[in-house]
Amino acid sequence: MKRPLRRAHVVRLMHYYHLVQEQLDRGTGETVSSAHIAEGLELDATLVRKDLAAIGVRGCPRVGFVCTQVVEAIRNALGFEQAHRAIVIGAGRLGGAIASYPGFGKYGLTIVALLDGDPEKIGCLIAGHTVQPLSALAEIVTEHAPDLAVLTVPVEAAQPIADRLVAAGIRSIWNFAPTSIAVPREVYVRHEHLSTGFAELAYHLKRVE
Amino acid sequence: MKRPLRRAHVVRLMHYYHLVQEQLDRGTGETVSSAHIAEGLELDATLVRKDLAAIGVRGCPRVGFVCTQVVEAIRNALGFEQAHRAIVIGAGRLGGAIASYPGFGKYGLTIVALLDGDPEKIGCLIAGHTVQPLSALAEIVTEHAPDLAVLTVPVEAAQPIADRLVAAGIRSIWNFAPTSIAVPREVYVRHEHLSTGFAELAYHLKRVE
DNA sequence: TAGATTGTTAATCGATTAACAATC
DNA sequence: TAGATTGTTAATCGATTAACAATC
Numbered sequence A, B: 001m002k003r004p005l006r007r008a009h010v011v012r013l014m015h016y017y018h019l020v021q022e023q024l025d026r027g028t029g030e031t032v033s034s035a036h037i038a039e040g041l042e043l044d045a046t047l048v049r050k051d052l053a054a055i056g057v058r059g060c061p062r063v064g065f066v067c068t069q070v071v072e073a074i075r076n077a078l079g080f081e082q083a084h085r086a087i088v089i090g091a092g093r094l095g096g097a098i099a100s101y102p103g104f105g106k107y108g109l110t111i112v113a114l115l116d117g118d119p120e121k122i123g124c125l126i127a128g129h130t131v132q133p134l135s136a137l138a139e140i141v142t143e144h145a146p147d148l149a150v151l152t153v154p155v156e157a158a159q160p161i162a163d164r165l166v167a168a169g170i171r172s173i174w175n176f177a178p179t180s181i182a183v184p185r186e187v188y189v190r191h192e193h194l195s196t197g198f199a200e201l202a203y204h205l206k207r208v209e
Numbered sequence C, D: 001t002a003g004a005t006t007g008t009t010a011a012t013c014g015a016t017t018a019a020c021a022a023t024c
Helices: A007-026 A034-041 A045-054 A067-078 A093-099 A134-144 A155-167 A194-208 B007-026 B034-041 B045-054 B067-078 B093-099 B134-144 B155-167 B194-208
Strands: A084-089 A109-116 A148-151 A172-175 A188-191 B084-089 B109-116 B129-133 B148-151 B172-175 B188-191
Touching: A007 A034, A007 A045, A007 A067, A007 B194, A034 A045, A067 B194, A084 A093, A084 A134, A093 A109, A093 B093, A109 A134, A134 A155, A148 A155, A155 A172, A172 B194, A188 B194, A194 B007, A194 B067, A194 B172, A194 B188, B007 B034, B007 B045, B007 B067, B034 B045, B084 B093, B084 B134, B093 B109, B109 B134, B129 B134, B134 B155, B148 B155, B155 B172
Parallel strands: A084 A109, A084 A148, A148 A172, A172 A188, B084 B109, B084 B148, B109 B129, B148 B172, B172 B188
Antiparallel strands: none
16 A cells, blocks of 8 residues: 555645635636645645645646646545544434535435434434434444444533443544544544634634733 | 644544543542543653643652543533534424533533524524524523534535524534535634534445444 | 663754746 | 656655743
8 A cells, every 4th residue: 555645644635625625616727836726815826736646636837736636636646535423423413504504415425324322213204314323223223334434412411421422333523512532542533523613713812911 | 832642642632531521520530540531532642741731730659640630621622611602503303412411511611592584483482591582592692692603504405504603603513514614714613514524434434244 | 680761962854945947 | 659647755844842921
């Protein structure tokens, strides 16, 4: 396997993707120069060229890069072409927001089930999904073979539910609960703490005062 | 003013904060060594010591760092002690989730108003806030002098509403709409795209297959 | 005291930028 | 052709790590 991309590289590619995709959507030009991308994102043009070269996109002197090629190469590099199934655990506001998030389809992600531990919520229709009981977890995992579980439960439920997810065979967890969770080595957890996002904002607010 | 912290530094400090805070919450020890923090976050202990030294925390040989001092110093460095007011624009699921997010208080952030452009939602009580009309924006800004606007509206509404926010005097925007928004130079925008978070996950999923 | 752990200096490493020949 | 823009090599820069004396 090729050398894996660095985290910062993945993030930059995602920014290029959005920028170039928006240009395609607006229909303003078939090609884009590294200088143009760099300017939009306040980066160095050489860095953009290196990043694109690393995922196999070649540009043309005097012309730049073909937008569709850039988009396609990033989709391949980041794995958007692979279909992934996810279950969402926690049918609260955040769980509902994620289950109804319009963009995931474009990245290959399909939400196949929405679960909740609260009996009152079972059977409700949220964002096109009928809320299912946590007790059906094993069954749902068997049926849909999800690659990912999205955890949008309250802090105190996060660890016990994570344990159940792991026991049910889930190997990747996207954790939105504002707490860390302990899992075996082989299970991947990505924490998406709103508060970490806010930390950067708070630091900015402090500095502009 | 001191040299600003780098972005990566801010993110690491936030991780230290959570880790040390959790140790305090569990009551397992008044002090923590750089090696312990480093192990928990898979970093080098020297890096932890440097990061802490940069914000003025001193440790003791043989003892380590006093947890409360670490937490306090990070809170100061990142500006959690400063009170900030935010308004949330968009009373959908995501807006409601953010307006009711339990953790923000700890970081100095208070949600002072929840607005929506949909007449049907005006007057509803969501997460303790009565939804107010977008037409009341100027008034609300004058009354509460918010430091921040959280944007949780659909893609097509993001730009026009951002324009109104800027016109009303908002200088920092936390954008959850999956689109970029154009604002004058002096306005700070932090994009919190769920899809960017997912990009890293997708890349991971692709690699473990 | 002995030894764990710090703070700091020097070395390394990798990422970014600069320079520039190649080329469409 | 002339010139814009690429791809690549070399230089720089900053961040991370290693080493180790200081010290509680």
